[in-house]
Amino acid sequence: MPVSNFNYKALVCDLDGTLLHAEQEAIAVPGRTRASFLSADAALLLAKISRIFPVVIATGRNAMSVHKLVRQLPDVEFSGFVLENGFVVKHGSYTNNNNSSSVDINTIDISTIGIGDHGIDDSETGQRETGQRGTAQRGIGQSRIDDSKHSRNRNAFAQWDKVAELFPDWERLPFYENCAGFIFSSSKADSPSNQVDIDSMAQYAEMILIENGYNHLVYKEKRKIFIYSGHVDKTRGLAFLGVHPYIAMGDGSNDLQMMQESTLPVMLDSGVNELKKIVTQKKGFCSMQRSHRAACEMLEFAYAKIKTIRKNQNYLP
Secondary structure, eight states, X not given: OOOSSOSEEEEEEOOBTTTBBSSOOSEEEOOSSSOEEEXXXXXXXXXXXXXXXXXXXXXXXXXXXXXXXXXXXTTOOEEEXXXXXXXXXXEOOOOSOTTOOOOXXXXXXXXXXXXXXXXXXXXXXXXXXXXXXXXXXXXXOOOOOOTTHHHHHHHHHHHHHHHHTTOTTSEEOTTOXXXXXXXXXXXXXXXXXXXXXXXXXXXXXXXXXXHTTOOOXXXXXXXXXXXXXXXXXHHHHHHHHTEEEXXXXXXXXXXXXXXXXXXXXXXXXXXXXXXXXXXXXXXOEEEOSOHHHHHHHHHHHHHHHHXXXXXXXXXXX
């Protein structure tokens, strides 16, 4: 069952549209149609925060994509990763030792959340997560592993292969572990000739799924469609990690539950209106800057708040 109480507080950050932006900057994260960028100043702020407070990434991206970013941030000590909009969790290690190495997302255990049984499967090591945290000797999250783990993981991957086969003419996105993703453009992302009627494509996907006995969610983006086995909710993954999003940073509808759950929601003004309502209700922070300036301003706000609670000894690891 999901974790019912939180083990520790964290700064939880969305990536695209929050920390990563299209405007060119120091750190490039290659994508299918174009690169996204993180500024050097934002990377420095993340590193400073991670030395005194857990930092967790919560994104719709898959592990391979996030690895392209993480490997360029050796000074940031990530505590964990919620991927594929809450359907995949990867454990990181957090320590107060400034000399500790950063997390390599390719070497940490994969935990795929099954909607049916709410279990976490470690699909690489087959071992229970027992990470240590500073002198407290406490792991940031623990996986439930059963004897049928490998069989269940194979079945999970096979399930999405079968779903993808229903759309033989669609270009499938690789490396997703617990969903089926498709893209409808492959050259210049913003070219007028590349525009697609994503609403019609989503309706078609829903029809095909129903005809074949699936009750899956069709989630659409600008040029992409993802098929999930349940509703999109990043807090699902955070709960399995035992993380309370003390400060949550996001910009889109897939961040709604995470921001609502947070103590201090943080966003940029270009985010969706539903998030602005949450920020106003919770007296959070909305940056009026744009792109990379907004990312830095949000991280500066988070850093100041975190330093304050550390100073007042209200920080609960």
